Amino acid sequence: MRTPPTSGLAAPAALAALLALTGCGLLGTGGTSAQDGGGKVTITLAGPNQWNASGSSFGPAWEALVDAFEKREPGIEVRTQVLPLDGFMQTITTQLAAGTAPELVFNQPPHKAHEVHALDAELQKPNPYVPGNQRWIDVFRKEYYGPAVSKALSKESGKLEYIPFNLVAIGLFYNKDAFAKAGIDQPPATWQDFRSACGKLKAAGFDPVALDKGGLAAGWTWEAVSTQLIDKYHDDWNFFDAAGKPGKAPTVTEKSMSKAIKQGTLTTRTPEVAESLKIYKEFFDCGTPNWTGVADGGATVGYRDFVSGKAAMSWGTDFAVEALKADAKFALGTMPFPTITKASTPLSSEAPARYGASIGGTSYMIPSTVKGEKYAAAVKFLQYMSSPAIKPWLDATGGLPAVEGVEPSAETAGMLEGEWGKPFRVVALPGGPEGTSFRDVFDGYLLGRRSLEEELADLDKWWKRGIEAGIKKNAWGDEDWAK
Numbered sequence: 001m002r003t004p005p006t007s008g009l010a011a012p013a014a015l016a017a018l019l020a021l022t023g024c025g026l027l028g029t030g031g032t033s034a035q036d037g038g039g040k041v042t043i044t045l046a047g048p049n050q051w052n053a054s055g056s057s058f059g060p061a062w063e064a065l066v067d068a069f070e071k072r073e074p075g076i077e078v079r080t081q082v083l084p085l086d087g088f089m090q091t092i093t094t095q096l097a098a099g100t101a102p103e104l105v106f107n108q109p110p111h112k113a114h115e116v117h118a119l120d121a122e123l124q125k126p127n128p129y130v131p132g133n134q135r136w137i138d139v140f141r142k143e144y145y146g147p148a149v150s151k152a153l154s155k156e157s158g159k160l161e162y163i164p165f166n167l168v169a170i171g172l173f174y175n176k177d178a179f180a181k182a183g184i185d186q187p188p189a190t191w192q193d194f195r196s197a198c199g200k201l202k203a204a205g206f207d208p209v210a211l212d213k214g215g216l217a218a219g220w221t222w223e224a225v226s227t228q229l230i231d232k233y234h235d236d237w238n239f240f241d242a243a244g245k246p247g248k249a250p251t252v253t254e255k256s257m258s259k260a261i262k263q264g265t266l267t268t269r270t271p272e273v274a275e276s277l278k279i280y281k282e283f284f285d286c287g288t289p290n291w292t293g294v295a296d297g298g299a300t301v302g303y304r305d306f307v308s309g310k311a312a313m314s315w316g317t318d319f320a321v322e323a324l325k326a327d328a329k330f331a332l333g334t335m336p337f338p339t340i341t342k343a344s345t346p347l348s349s350e351a352p353a354r355y356g357a358s359i360g361g362t363s364y365m366i367p368s369t370v371k372g373e374k375y376a377a378a379v380k381f382l383q384y385m386s387s388p389a390i391k392p393w394l395d396a397t398g399g400l401p402a403v404e405g406v407e408p409s410a411e412t413a414g415m416l417e418g419e420w421g422k423p424f425r426v427v428a429l430p431g432g433p434e435g436t437s438f439r440d441v442f443d444g445y446l447l448g449r450r451s452l453e454e455e456l457a458d459l460d461k462w463w464k465r466g467i468e469a470g471i472k473k474n475a476w477g478d479e480d481w482a483k
Contacts, residue, residue, distance in 0.1 A: 039075070041377045046081035047106030048088045050362060051322045051397050055082055059322060061396030069384050072129075076377045101367040103378045107162035108363075117366045118159035120147075122379055129387035139386050139403045140164070143422075144359050161365050163382040165390065166399040168361035170220060170317050171415035173300060173324065176331035178206050178312035187335035187414070191279065191344040198286040201312050210302025210311035211284065211291035217301045217315050218438035218446075222431070224337035224353055225279050227424035229272040231351035234425045237265065239481075244474075252426040255474070258467050259481045261430075268460040275347045276429060277445065277452060279340060284446045287311075292447065300324060318412040319361065321398020325411070332411050336420030356423030357400060357416055432462035433469040 051059050066078045083091055092109040095101035123137040130139050145164055174187060182204035188194040201208040211217050234252055237260040241247035244255050260266040288294055288302055297303035300316035307327040324332055342348045366378045391406050398412045408416055431441040441462055444450035476482045
């Protein structure tokens with residue numbers, strides 16, 4: 001399930017969570033819940049396949065993980081039910097409402113709080129699969145999961161109702177062999193480094209960056225660039241807290257950005273807007289020629305050009321690793337987007353590139369209809385998936401760990417490197433109203449059909465339309481700043 005980034009005032013950072021579901025056409029289903037005659041408790045885990053195109057298995061590494069759990073707990077059998085990608089949301093929502101869902105279900109489908117177990121009490125008990133642990137909640141990386149992290153909570157109940165098996169993040173995959181042939185010793189850490197690498201890769205016969213007609217590169221690049229340059233305005237534009245009340249938020253919110261634009265504090269004539277556009281276009285100029293005619297690459301931008309070795313870098317998520325390792329014939333690495341320093345532009349804020357990982361990857365919950373020994377077995381499996389035992393599975397799939405003490409896979413470690421794994425402090429500069437894509441707003445400029453001045457003039461119109469639409473949608477109209 002992948003939706004291209006839209007260019008409304010709400011930043012597309014949440015798309016990484018949706019991207020966790022990309023890259024596979026899913027068919028078929030697996031087993032059903034049962035308790036066999038041998039006295040085993042059988043539980044079923046049902047959700048979409050995020051790693052490969054199989055309609056019956058999440059892959060050999062998953063099967064090995066389940067086998068290891070069953071050997072540890074010989075009285076429990078775990079079956080995997082692979083739900084079709086184009087219907088899993090409706091299937092799980094319907095089952096939860098009807099009380100027919102299996103013991104473990106993927107957490108993203110819409111549901112009511114009473115339809116699933118709150119796990120707060122369980123999380124205060126020891127995790128038996130983590131030596132020395134006194135509280136299960138303590139095994140998780142606190143910046144991503146726990147009572148203090150709002151997106152880990154059910155919006156309806158305010159309870160912790162699911163357990164993350166991994167994190168989801170984005171970054172740039174790169175072909176280590178291509179870098180070596182081009183004489184690039186290290187992934188480019190700064191924009192100056194990137195400019196140099198772009199020239200070297202072109203001289204060595206590579207398209208430096210794989211691009212396609214999808215919206216992912218357009219959205220992610222705009223975020224990565226503009227959030228760096230406007231980081232300096234964190235205090236100036238920070239009018240509201242995360243709940244929308246007057247105050248401050250760790251990341252300047254959509255509402256705060258809307259007020260800054262509505263009141264003229266931020267306009268398309270703010271110098272960092274034009275500078276963001278210039279660097280944005282530089283990135284696309286370093287990419288696949290005629291990219292608007294290249295098929296959408298799925299979870300990895302320009303997938304075909306990248307795995308064939310034609311292009312040396314590609315935007316993607318950690319969930320793309322299993323497919324990349326199967327199709328690419330070169331050593332693979334990941335890196336953050338380069339940091340834009342004053343060596344590249346005097347308008348730099350010197351803020352490091354940030355994007356942030358999240359728990360929006362693979363997470364499962366227990367329906368409230370699950371009781372007794374089946375409930376206990378489901379809890380045990382969730383605990384096992386919150387232990388170091390998941391390391392081989394994470395390594396095979398490129399997964400990023402949600403628990404402490406487990407290192408990320410070699411291929412995706414760059415997605416958590418340095419500051420990149422932390423959220424940016426100001427949401428990206430907007431494009432147009434919700435529902436318009438970044439390509440709608442920026443294609444003419446990126447393709448050289450519109451000048452920078454023309455783009456800035458039109459962007460002003462897009463912003464004004466977006467602000468008014470946002471004020472109406474969010475019912476902010478009665479607030480003084482919005483009138």
